Amino acid sequence: MVSEPYGGKLAVQSTGSLDGLKTIEISKNYAFDAEKISLGAYSPISGFMNSAEIESVLDRSELPSGLPWTIPIFLEAPEGISEGEEVALSYNGLKFASMSIDEKFKFDLKKLASGIYGTLDIAHPGVASILNINPTLISGKVRLFRRITGDTSPAEARQIFDSFKWEKIAAFQTRNPPHRAHEYIMRCALELMDGVFINPVTGEVKPDDFPPEATSEAYRHFVQLFLPPNKVFLSNLTIAMRYAGPKAAVLLAIIRKNYGCTHFIVGRDMAGVGKFYGRYAAQEMLKKLDIGIELLTFNEAFHCKKCNGIATEKTCRHEEDRINISMTKIREMLRDGRKPPSEMIRPEISEILEKYIKPAN
Ligand SMILES: [Zn+2]
Structure with missing residues (x-):
């Protein structure tokens, strides 16, 4: 059995026509959110949040209904929009959804940034970007007319999982191409589960992460070359990556519950950036809030050189013989024209990544 949607029901909404509606152009990250809202990926949310919902999420980490929720889903107001209007949302000149504006309101951006990221330090990429937005926001229900990404929808993923007859399905969240530590965790999950849903976030990421196209291409090859068919389903999740550490991890888990996953894989410092969040803060918050998805x-x-393989503190006794595996280090090596060791990343994957790296000089 796939997992129940968060809040009980997938909030899928579509519209048959956008004729006669005033058109407003919205930027990439908001357009991706609008698509995901109307496909039910953010269920039970069915629109961009109003002021009361955002306050509730920031102050109490829950929706007004009491359901845990940690990241506000908001939309900046474009020029010339009033409450009560029904508009067509457009992205890159293509109309793709309708929205009924039920509230237009000013919001304190410092409160928004500190409530999401737990800091106002502008060294945090999320803080810097929120403090630069228009403080007037709009809320309202969103209905999809046509899709703007090739992402699988929650309803489609559920059908696929059912057709595989998977009962235990773990979601693997990532924003980076697969290195050997990721692979180890995916294989551990495959040992325990009927299937693993590999669902890399391929919307906007920070400039020192690999570009989404690199992540996407690397995963396609990795799955095809190394993982068993009928045990893995790979699809992109095109939304902006929120580097809000534990709070972002909760949103990422809710989305995967809506996709039908019964389990959620959480490693070290999920959705973290720099040293802003504790190494296992995401695991702790997910345990505390309990959104109805089992954690792995x-x-x-x-x-480990002595064990001659990938290990963790739970499986290896040698403290002196470890090679840390980090994407930052792998990127540096590729940028300097060096081949990262195969203990860190498979050569088949680093060859793909080389194409996306600009040399240092
Ligand atoms: Zn060892």
């Missing part, structure tokens, strides 16, 4: 928690995986 993992400690940091490394290569």
